Amino acid sequence: MPDVRTQLVDRVRTMLSHALGASRSRLAAARTELGSAEERLRRIRDAATRVPARVGAERDRRIADLADRYGAEITRLAARAADAATREAPGAAGTDWQGWRPTPVVRGEAPGPLRIGTVHLPGSVPVPALVPLLDAGHVHLSGADRAGSDAVVAALLLRSLGRADPGSVRLVGYDPEHLGGGLAGFAPLSTAGLLTFVGPGGLARLLDDLVDQIRRINETVLAGEYASLRELAAATGRRPEPWRVAVLLGGDELSRHERGQLDRVARTGAACGVHLVVRGIALPDEPDVHRAVVDGDGARLDTCPDLLVRPDPAPPAHLVTETCREVATRVNAGPPPTPFTDLLPPLDEMWREDSAVSLVAPIGDGPQGRPVTLTLGDYPPHALIGGPSGTGKTNLIFAWIGSLASRYSPAELEFYLLDFKEGVSFARFAQGRRDPSWLPHMRLVGINVNTDREFGLALLRFLAEELRRRADAAKRHEVTKLSELRAVDPTGRWPRIVAVVDEFQMLLAGRDAVAREAADLLEDLARRGRSQGIHLVLASQDVRGIEALWGRPALVAQFTLRIALPKALRILAERNDAAQVLPRHHAIVNAESGMAEGNQVARIPAASDWGTWSDLQHRLWRMRPPDAAPARLFDGDAIPRLDEAPDFVALRPAGEPVPARAGDRAAGGAIWPEGVGPEHTAPPTGADRPGGPERTTGGARGPVALLGEIIDVQARSAGLRLPRAPGRNLAVLGTGVDEACAVLDAAARSLRRQHRPGTARFSIACLDPDADTAARALYEALGTDAAWYSEDDIGELMAETANGLGSGSAPGEPHYLLLYAVDAAAGQLGTSVGGRSGLDHLRHVLHNGPERRTHTLAWWRGVARMRVDLGGPASRTDQIGAWVALDVQGAELTSALYPGAGGGPDWYPRPWRGLFFDRSVHRTGQVIIPYGPSR
Numbered sequence: 049m050p051d052v053r054t055q056l057v058d059r060v061r062t063m064l065s066h067a068l069g070a071s072r073s074r075l076a077a078a079r080t081e082l083g084s085a086e087e088r089l090r091r092i093r094d095a096a097t098r099v100p101a102r103v104g105a106e107r108d109r110r111i112a113d114l115a116d117r118y119g120a121e122i123t124r125l126a127a128r129a130a131d132a133a134t135r136e137a138p139g140a141a142g143t144d145w146q147g148w149r150p151t152p153v154v155r156g157e158a159p160g161p162l163r164i165g166t167v168h169l170p171g172s173v174p175v176p177a178l179v180p181l182l183d184a185g186h187v188h189l190s191g192a193d194r195a196g197s198d199a200v201v202a203a204l205l206l207r208s209l210g211r212a213d214p215g216s217v218r219l220v221g222y223d224p225e226h227l228g229g230g231l232a233g234f235a236p237l238s239t240a241g242l243l244t245f246v247g248p249g250g251l252a253r254l255l256d257d258l259v260d261q262i263r264r265i266n267e268t269v270l271a272g273e274y275a276s277l278r279e280l281a282a283a284t285g286r287r288p289e290p291w292r293v294a295v296l297l298g299g300d301e302l303s304r305h306e307r308g309q310l311d312r313v314a315r316t317g318a319a320c321g322v323h324l325v326v327r328g329i330a331l332p333d334e335p336d337v338h339r340a341v342v343d344g345d346g347a348r349l350d351t352c353p354d355l356l357v358r359p360d361p362a363p364p365a366h367l368v369t370e371t372c373r374e375v376a377t378r379v380n381a382g383p384p385p386t387p388f389t390d391l392l393p394p395l396d397e398m399w400r401e402d403s404a405v406s407l408v409a410p411i412g413d414g415p416q417g418r419p420v421t422l423t424l425g426d427y428p429p430h431a432l433i434g435g436p437s438g439t440g441k442t443n444l445i446f447a448w449i450g451s452l453a454s455r456y457s458p459a460e461l462e463f464y465l466l467d468f469k470e471g472v473s474f475a476r477f478a479q480g481r482r483d484p485s486w487l488p489h490m491r492l493v494g495i496n497v498n499t500d501r502e503f504g505l506a507l508l509r510f511l512a513e514e515l516r517r518r519a520d521a522a523k524r525h526e527v528t529k530l531s532e533l534r535a536v537d538p539t540g541r542w543p544r545i546v547a548v549v550d551e552f553q554m555l556l557a558g559r560d561a562v563a564r565e566a567a568d569l570l571e572d573l574a575r576r577g578r579s580q581g582i583h584l585v586l587a588s589q590d591v592r593g594i595e596a597l598w599g600r601p602a603l604v605a606q607f608t609l610r611i612a613l614p615k616a617l618r619i620l621a622e623r624n625d626a627a628q629v630l631p632r633h634h635a636i637v638n639a640e641s642g643m644a645e646g647n648q649v650a651r652i653p654a655a656s657d658w659g660t661w662s663d664l665q666h667r668l669w670r671m672r673p674p675d676a677a678p679a680r681l682f683d684g685d686a687i688p689r690l691d692e693a694p695d696f697v698a699l700r701p702a703g704e705p706v707p708a709r710a711g712d713r714a715a716g717g718a719i720w721p722e723g724v725g726p727e728h729t730a731p732p733t734g735a736d737r738p739g740g741p742e743r744t745t746g747g748a749r750g751p752v753a754l755l756g757e758i759i760d761v762q763a764r765s766a767g768l769r770l771p772r773a774p775g776r777n778l779a780v781l782g783t784g785v786d787e788a789c790a791v792l793d794a795a796a797r798s799l800r801r802q803h804r805p806g807t808a809r810f811s812i813a814c815l816d817p818d819a820d821t822a823a824r825a826l827y828e829a830l831g832t833d834a835a836w837y838s839e840d841d842i843g844e845l846m847a848e849t850a851n852g853l854g855s856g857s858a859p860g861e862p863h864y865l866l867l868y869a870v871d872a873a874a875g876q877l878g879t880s881v882g883g884r885s886g887l888d889h890l891r892h893v894l895h896n897g898p899e900r901r902t903h904t905l906a907w908w909r910g911v912a913r914m915r916v917d918l919g920g921p922a923s924r925t926d927q928i929g930a931w932v933a934l935d936v937q938g939a940e941l942t943s944a945l946y947p948g949a950g951g952g953p954d955w956y957p958r959p960w961r962g963l964f965f966d967r968s969v970h971r972t973g974q975v976i977i978p979y980g981p982s983r
């Protein structure tokens with residue numbers, strides 16, 4: 049049994065040892081597994097410890113990246129915002145105080161918002177913080193920083209002033225706590241009425257006034273046509289009302305009335321340019337109210353409350369006062385003129401108007417910015433302009449002419465212009481040396497006519513003639529007025545005529561024949577011109593000018609259109625004083641004969657300065673019709689030249705045809721001097737002017753001696769015919785050496801042109817050393833046809849000439865004796881040789897010469913001296929058929945020399961003028977301007 053036991057033990061042992069072995073190997077395996085698990089754990093742990101550092105680095109990298117991008121974006125956006133703000137608030141609206149200056153908005157530009165400070169973002173340029181005020185809204189300030197909000201108020205006001213034309217921002221201050229101290233720097237504005245302070249009890253009145261302004265502007269200025277002044281300004285380019293800014297700085301609790309009015313202003317003011325800048329008083333929540341809270345750390349605007357604004361420092365005190373002083377000075381100096389271009393139609397509408405019924409043109413702006421127009425037609429037909437010197441009459445005439453000339457073509461409208469005062473500003477309407485342009489409508493310009501009333505008379509005669517022509521045409525067509533004539537004769541040329549006479553009272557001055565005839569002609573033109581399209585515009589600075597008219601109520605009654613410049617007297621009706629309180633550059637326009645109810649106030653643009661005017665004139669000149677000729681310019685201060693005189697240029701020897709002269713000359717070509725009196729006038733343009741182009745000279749009617757230019761609407765020459773007839777001699781009378789020489793010189797040179805060389809004799813005797821140079825120059829110019837005599841041989845000349853006349857023999861070649869200061873030869877001519885003295889010979893030549901083609905053109909230095917030479921006071925004078933009086937009084941030219949009633953002519957001697965009288969053709973004397981020395 050032991051074996052069994054043993055066997056059993058062995059088996060158990062074996063089993064145990066197996067089990068042990070198995071356990072051991074399982075343990076080993078487990079250990080191995082544990083080891084590798086631990087190894088894995090360690091690796092995992094190792095790996096795990098490395099992960100957060102990498103992720104963090106990535107996160108940080110990404111955050112840094114984002115921050116960079118965000119920063120760049122902020123910088124970019126801030127730069128753009130700063131640019132946009134600078135554009136929105138340019139110049140005075142946004143620049144720093146250093147270098148700040150006013151930059152008023154240009155026409156049509158909106159004032160835009162105003163800068164009060166800057167927003168600073170890290171790493172970016174400062175961005176201007178803007179607040180809308182003018183034309184946009186109201187500003188309400190609050191917050192603890194009192195000084196900061198004072199700086200904002202000052203900045204807003206100064207920038208507003210700087211963005212507007214002087215005078216177009218008006219401030220009202222209500223500062224009950226500091227009694228205006230907060231606005232002290234702006235005080236200089238009050239001298240121009242641009243700043244008013246309202247006392248502590250005055251808020252209600254101030255608000256009432258603002259509400260009234262708003263109501264008035266809505267009713268009469270915007271008038272339902274525009275929603276706001278801003279819209280009106282954008283559409284018309286004009287701003288008829290100033291901006292009104294009320295600065296309200298605290299005070300007591302508002303009454304119900306005040307509160308109601310303030311709310312109304314806040315609600316409706318901005319559209320009418322009425323604005324509030326308020327601190328210490330609540331404003332209602334309205335869309336136009338913009339708020340800024342100014343605290344110690346900066347300001348916050350309601351438009352972007354998250355951004356902190358750093359307010360600008362207050363503007364330097366000297367900048368505020370200097371700016372305000374400058375603005376006040378400019379306002380006190382008068383309003384800036386409105387631009388002349390406001391009066392003109394758009395370019396494509398120039399010359400489009402029809403003048404059949406009337407001429408209508410704007411002359412300036414009315415108080416509401418609407419144009420004020422002037423009309424000339426059947427009613428009102430004529431205008432009277434008045435105002436003291438320097439108040440703008442000339443400028444107004446330029447403005448009116450420009451406004452008309454840009455609307456009506458030269459076929460619709462013609463101007464004739466006469467200026468009796470000294471000055472040349474109207475000369476620019478005619479062609480000049482410096483500027484070749486002229487105003488195509490202008491037919492005649494007379495300047496410096498102050499002493500030449502004859503020229504005014506000539507214009508009136510010309511207009512009277514034109515009136516007759518029109519009336520005849522109307523009669524032929526069985527109509528009565530211009531509009532009807534134009535309808536029945538559509539191809540006829542019937543422009544309306546506007547004749548402007550500045551300082552017209554000169555024409556009516558005195559009690560002589562010129563004044564009488566001028567007044568009669570004026571009256572006739574005023575009465576009948578209305579229906580024939582001839583309109584008179586008379587201007588005067590002198591109350592006496594108007595009074596000259598007042599004596600003729602029938603004449604005055606025709607001038608229903610009155611234009612009164614500031615301080616004009618007697619232009620408007622008796623109790624109408626409106627002109628007395630008129631600001632500079634304004635006019636009262638009144639088409640009701642000056643009755644107060646017809647008053648219209650107009651602001652007149654500056655039109656007369658060279659640059660402004662010439663722009664328009666050049667434009668119209670380029671539009672002129674191809675056959676347009678420049679206006680005739682008569683300058684009373686200019687001395688005409690013989691070699692430029694059309695009549696001189698046209699002279700030819702007998703038998704040679706005279707070429708056609710149409711268009712020769714500005715005013716329509718020269719007129720052949722026919723020796724007719726000054727009462728003869730002809731239109732400066734038009735086909736019916738006298739004098740055919742194919743006339744020959746020096747023919748049966750004899751050669752003609754040109755003596756000077758006639759004072760008339762054409763540049764005609766005064767001519768003395770020298771046919772073979774008794775008395776065809778000329779006496780030049782007076783002591784004016786230069787004038788006398790000029791008359792003889794022109795006479796001789798013009799005669800010389802009518803004879804072929806060698807066919808006429810010119811004998812020149814000069815007895816006044818002062819005339820020697822001129823006489824010798826003539827002698828040289830006449831060449832071999834001339835002979836020279838002095839006091840030594842003048843006796844011989846006279847004897848030889850007298851003897852050569854021999855009675856009954858055939859006339860020889862023409863012989864002209866040119867005797868300078870012949871009275872000085874009395875000694876030499878007084879001595880008798882063979883029973884006859886030189887004076888006897890002279891008288892014989894004067895009597896008998898002309899029929900033998902021997903004409904004497906002699907200068908005596910006085911009428912009495914001539915009478916002595918002719919044989920004494922009782923001697924006959926009919927051998928002197930024509931004379932030119934220089935410094936000789938009319939009374940000396942008695943009936944012996946000047947036949948006709950009433951003694952001598954109305955002649956008041958004046959420099960470089962002569963009175964020409966040819967007894968064979970003239971009824972009255974003819975004033976001439978001697979030609980200047982020939983070249």
Ligand SMILES: Nc1ncnc2c1ncn2[C@@H]1O[C@H](COP(=O)(O)OP(=O)(O)OP(=O)(O)O)[C@@H](O)[C@H]1O
Nearest residue numbers: 385436437438439440441442443589633652653654
């Ligand atoms: N509406 C205006 N706007 C701006 N300047 C003006 C205006 N009217 C006149 N002026 C200026 O005032 C000055 C005087 O004007 P103007 O010569 O027209 O006056 P006047 O009444 O004709 O004077 P006078 O009778 O002495 O000739 C000129 O320098 C002119 O340019």
